[in-house]
Amino acid sequence: MVAVKTRDRLRSTLLSLVILGAVLGMWHGLTIKPTQQLPADVSAEYAALMGKGAEKSDGLPPPAKVGEAIVQHLSDPFYDKGPNDKGIGIQLAHSLARVGLGFLLAVVVALPLGFAIGMSPLLYRALDPFIQLLKPISPLAWMPLALYTIKDSSISGVFVIFICSIWPMLINTAHGVASVRKEWLNVARTLEVNPWRTAFEVILPAAAPTILTGMRISMGIAWLVIVAAEMLVGGTGIGYFVWNEWNNLALPNVIFAILVIGVVGMALDWGFGRLQRLATYRE
Amino acid sequence: MSLLDPFSPNSRLRCACGAHGSQAEHEAQVGQGDVEGLNRRVVESAVMRAIFPRDDERRAFIRAVGRRTAMAAISSVVPFGALEAMAQEKKGSLEKTDLKIGFIPITCASPLIMADPLGFYKKQGLNVSMVKTAGWALIRDKVMNREYDASHMLAPMPLAISMGAGSSAMPINVATIQNINGQAIVLANKHKNNRDPKNWKGFKFAIPFDYSIHNLLLRYYLAEHGVNPDTDVQLRVTAPPEMVANLRAGNIDGFLGPDPVNQRAVYDEIGFIHILSREIWDGHPCCSFGVPAQFVKENPNTFAALYRAILNAAAMARDPKNRPMMAEVLSPAAYLNQPKAVLEQVLTGTFADGLGNVRKVPERVDYDPYPWYSMAVWILSQMKRWGYIKGDVRYTDIAEKVYLLTDAKKRMAEVGMAVPKETYRNFKVMGKEFNPAKADEYVNSFAIKKVG
Numbered sequence: 001m002v003a004v005k006t007r008d009r010l011r012s013t014l015l016s017l018v019i020l021g022a023v024l025g026m027w028h029g030l031t032i033k034p035t036q037q038l039p040a041d042v043s044a045e046y047a048a049l050m051g052k053g054a055e056k057s058d059g060l061p062p063p064a065k066v067g068e069a070i071v072q073h074l075s076d077p078f079y080d081k082g083p084n085d086k087g088i089g090i091q092l093a094h095s096l097a098r099v100g101l102g103f104l105l106a107v108v109v110a111l112p113l114g115f116a117i118g119m120s121p122l123l124y125r126a127l128d129p130f131i132q133l134l135k136p137i138s139p140l141a142w143m144p145l146a147l148y149t150i151k152d153s154s155i156s157g158v159f160v161i162f163i164c165s166i167w168p169m170l171i172n173t174a175h176g177v178a179s180v181r182k183e184w185l186n187v188a189r190t191l192e193v194n195p196w197r198t199a200f201e202v203i204l205p206a207a208a209p210t211i212l213t214g215m216r217i218s219m220g221i222a223w224l225v226i227v228a229a230e231m232l233v234g235g236t237g238i239g240y241f242v243w244n245e246w247n248n249l250a251l252p253n254v255i256f257a258i259l260v261i262g263v264v265g266m267a268l269d270w271g272f273g274r275l276q277r278l279a280t281y282r283e
Numbered sequence: 284m285s286l287l288d289p290f291s292p293n294s295r296l297r298c299a300c301g302a303h304g305s306q307a308e309h310e311a312q313v314g315q316g317d318v319e320g321l322n323r324r325v326v327e328s329a330v331m332r333a334i335f336p337r338d339d340e341r342r343a344f345i346r347a348v349g350r351r352t353a354m355a356a357i358s359s360v361v362p363f364g365a366l367e368a369m370a371q372e373k374k375g376s377l378e379k380t381d382l383k384i385g386f387i388p389i390t391c392a393s394p395l396i397m398a399d400p401l402g403f404y405k406k407q408g409l410n411v412s413m414v415k416t417a418g419w420a421l422i423r424d425k426v427m428n429r430e431y432d433a434s435h436m437l438a439p440m441p442l443a444i445s446m447g448a449g450s451s452a453m454p455i456n457v458a459t460i461q462n463i464n465g466q467a468i469v470l471a472n473k474h475k476n477n478r479d480p481k482n483w484k485g486f487k488f489a490i491p492f493d494y495s496i497h498n499l500l501l502r503y504y505l506a507e508h509g510v511n512p513d514t515d516v517q518l519r520v521t522a523p524p525e526m527v528a529n530l531r532a533g534n535i536d537g538f539l540g541p542d543p544v545n546q547r548a549v550y551d552e553i554g555f556i557h558i559l560s561r562e563i564w565d566g567h568p569c570c571s572f573g574v575p576a577q578f579v580k581e582n583p584n585t586f587a588a589l590y591r592a593i594l595n596a597a598a599m600a601r602d603p604k605n606r607p608m609m610a611e612v613l614s615p616a617a618y619l620n621q622p623k624a625v626l627e628q629v630l631t632g633t634f635a636d637g638l639g640n641v642r643k644v645p646e647r648v649d650y651d652p653y654p655w656y657s658m659a660v661w662i663l664s665q666m667k668r669w670g671y672i673k674g675d676v677r678y679t680d681i682a683e684k685v686y687l688l689t690d691a692k693k694r695m696a697e698v699g700m701a702v703p704k705e706t707y708r709n710f711k712v713m714g715k716e717f718n719p720a721k722a723d724e725y726v727n728s729f730a731i732k733k734v735g
Contacts, residue, residue, distance in 0.1 A: 046639060050549070051550055152430065235414065244616060245620075247620050
């Protein structure tokens with residue numbers, strides 16, 4: 001049984017590697033270009049000014065170039081050359097701090113509110129239209145409004161994270177709380193457990209898996225949004241890094257940043273997945 | 284004496300007691316030596332320290348080129364005489380020393396940026412952090428939030444914001460013009476044989492911002508060739524780096540953009556330079572240094588210090604000898620983040636035009652800081668022409684309120700720059716005379732316009 005499992009895993013890993021190899025190979029094959037030749041009638045000076053012989057960005061870079069960029073950035077991730085040029089590690093830390101702060105604020109608001117909504121069907125129905133209206137708004141649509149009213153770009157960034165991560169948490173918390181099994185609440189009532197204890201020792205553990213699912217979705221969205229928000233507001237963060245390299249049309253660096261964003265997003269999701277598994281119970 | 288001389292390869296720019304930045308400062312403090320000579324050396328030492336942060340580099344440099352050459356080279360960059368005069372002048376205390384200044388990564392911002400690594404801000408006792416910003420709208424918002432104390436702006440922006448066109452109104456002053464010329468019309472390579480603007484109906488052009496000289500010049504150029512910019516072509520506001528990408532993708536046919544984006548399009552073999560913007564209006568302002576009026580009022584001494592730093596930087600940037608050095612300094616990621624080869628072509632004016640020619644136009648970009656009122660009036664006249672501002676426009680009132688020409692004259696004289704006597708002047712845009720005293724007549728004289 002165990003042997004079969006290991007063999008399956010081995011096979012799937014092997015297949016993943018084959019797919020990776022095929023993608024890289026295709027990428028390499030498609031990005032090989034014959035060295036461009038200028039028409040023969042231009043002068044040597046013109047050719048020099050056009051950067052002939054120098055390495056230039058041109059279309060999608062081949063994987064080797066991206067590899068170089070990865071090695072170069074990872075070999076010195078924490079350098080700090082003034083406000084406009086910082087290492088990838090520092091940029092990531094800025095982004096994570098913004099996401100963390102916005103997310104925490106959202107937790108602080110969404111959990112109690114979700115609890116209240118979940119416990120009271122009246123409140124649920126009263127607030128539902130507002131939630132439904134606000135939920136589908138792209139968080140970036142809030143950006144100009146936030147910039148104009150909050151008058152501080154870094155707080156605006158945090159606000160955008162807050163506003164995008166609040167809805168899944170709010171809805172999931174309310175849903176989780178509302179669908180706690182009636183029997184359990186009845187038992188608590190029969191035993192005359194006071195309402196606070198019921199909330200913390202019966203409802204919270206019962207709703208925890210749903211709440212954590214909401215948080216996991218929220219974190220995923222927050223990480224998606226921070227990149228776009230930082231590209232808009234600039235200054236620091238992984239989004240700013242992408243924008244700055246885009247400015248120079250340095251695509252290997254942009255691809256490197258995309259990979260980093262993917263890896264960090266995966267790690268965050270994995271972390272919440274673990275939490276979720278811890279909170280899951282069997283009925 | 285050679286021990287104290289900043290131009291000697293054998294001296295160290297540290298004083299004997301170690302408490303002062305230089306031996307000269309040390310002596311000035313403890314009261315030895317002749318005061319005037321010392322004062323000169325204090326300034327010289329400070330400048331040398333700013334240029335060569337590592338003392339062994341300075342000594343190696345002077346040893347290599349010789350004392351006399353080094354002195355001449357550096358004096359040509361740095362107005363020592365003016366700096367000394369300033370050092371002696373009794374300065375009021377600075378109200379604010381930590382400043383945040385925004386910039387967009389284009390060559391127009393060169394003097395502002397260069398003042399940082401060259402130590403011109405520090406020289407004035409200012410601790411400036413230059414913040415690269417993602418777009419003009421964001422510059423506007425961050426200035427209006429007072430997140431930035433001052434900022435690199437497009438020349439029409441302070442006028443527009445002061446009047447509340449395109450935003451809520453907030454008085455912004457123009458301390459100096461950042462640069463003149465230095466823009467270009469770039470077309471996609473497929474239009475190499477379609478150079479006559481009369482055939483450009485249906486084209487899509489990118490411009491950096493509505494309230495930009497680029498927009499106004501492109502509109503003017505098209506209209507002079509009988510193409511109505513509002514109905515015959517599409518003008519899209521696009522961030523400069525996206526101009527090149529969009530041109531590659533074929534989403535646009537061309538753009539009137541800032542350098543180094545124009546040269547970058549040529550370098551990447553996507554487009555060619557149709558004309559330089561100076562062929563539309565030679566000496567047109569492009570970007571300006573904008574400061575909220577409230578900042579000027581609240582921090583007069585800081586503002587004066589900032590003014591001097593920027594004018595010194597402009598004087599440095601005007602000298603063609605410094606241009607290759609500027610390309611070198613501006614190229615890294617912290618500043619413009621562009622290949623040095625591209626910046627050099629922009630700054631020296633010896634460039635490939637994308638059509639197979641090497642052109643030599645040393646005045647491709649210049650950094651004349653003088654904020655002529657007449658520039659503001661022309662900009663207003665075009666904003667009126669294209670319906671960005673409506674009703675009666677009191678051209679000269681607005682120009683004189685927004686452009687701080689009186690201050691500029693005073694500060695320019697202070698740092699030893701040549702100051703013109705006039706405040707208005709006539710000039711020609713595509714051969715047509717502009718008289719700032721008759722702005723409304725000028726607006727009405729155009730066949731193609733938007734005003735009803």
